[in-house]
Amino acid sequence: MQGPETRPTFIGNLANPACEQAWNEFVRLYRDIIYRVARSRGLQNADAEDVTQEVFAIVSRKVESFDCSAAGSFRGWLRKLARDTAIDRLRQPQHDVGSGDSQMRQALEQRLTPDDTATLWNVEVKREQLLRACDHIRDQFSESVWQSFWLTAIEHQSIPSAAKQLGKSEGSVRVARCRVMARLKREVDSDDRSLSL
Template identity: 30%
Template sequence: MRAKDPTDEEAWAEFVKYYEKFIFHLLHRMSINADDFHDLVQEVLIKLWKSLKTYDRSQSGFRTWLARVVRNAVWDYFAREKRRSTAMAKEQEIANHLRETPATEVEAMIEKEWIIYLTGLAMERMCKVFSGEAVNVFALSLDGKSTEEIAKQLKLKTTSVYTLRNRVKARYIKEVHALMEQLEG
């Protein structure tokens, strides 16, 4: 009960003295990886320290409450290990795939992604320079829509579509070249 007071360091030290070895023993019985024992014991103690102030003797016995905190900490540990294991397996799968993929394929994929990235940056710049309508005309033309389709969809004259598309296209090309010069040196 004294350890519930977060300012009573002596009580907390006494609590740790009595329960740390017990927690260590519990974790050993739960087949926790030996490399993780000490870290997990510390994690459990921190969880106990944080939640000790909420312990209510009338709700459950201390060992029941302690068991619940330890069980939840171990549950979190195994969930973390599972996520880590899954991530490591995925990383290994990617590494194996890259190892088996010819360098030219990897280079081609990187080049394709770079172009997509670079043109996306150029489009972001276009949005800052031109009105939404001008950018929409250009984007629709990149999607393969005809001048007539764009004019009908945006309720514009075809001459306006030509003018807006050509104005944005000219600036877009300059932006792509400027980005290539800036980012590729």
């Protein structure tokens, strides 16, 4: 799986308005993550889409001043932008729904803790890595091997159930799942090294 060669190079390319390839890669890597974080904060679909676009606009304005050596990780910076933008959207008057009593306000504040967003962000990054890795390695396996993996590891079917559905022995389903899982782990590890943004 190809990714930016180095953090500074990738971030530098984002700062260059003429580098469309870097922006396409950036959008591909982070669009769904930002969207799901916004949705998890309680935003409706359209608002989450707006937040995603707002985050991209903020990144385009501020990425040039991002200093890898001083500012920490790019992912951390981006996560904070997504969280803050979603919270700002929720705080706008048209989103003030509910009784307005202190119990409602407390529930909203608890839902918007930075630690929760950081955890969710990390889960979403891992989900995107897994989906990209699955897409990348899919054609390396036969359909029956892939289905053995997919049904048991992704859809959480039992091995006996998957074996019956596929007309295979339980042992062959286990072996197929292990083969794909081992390859998937190598792919995700490779992605972690190449995209440590």
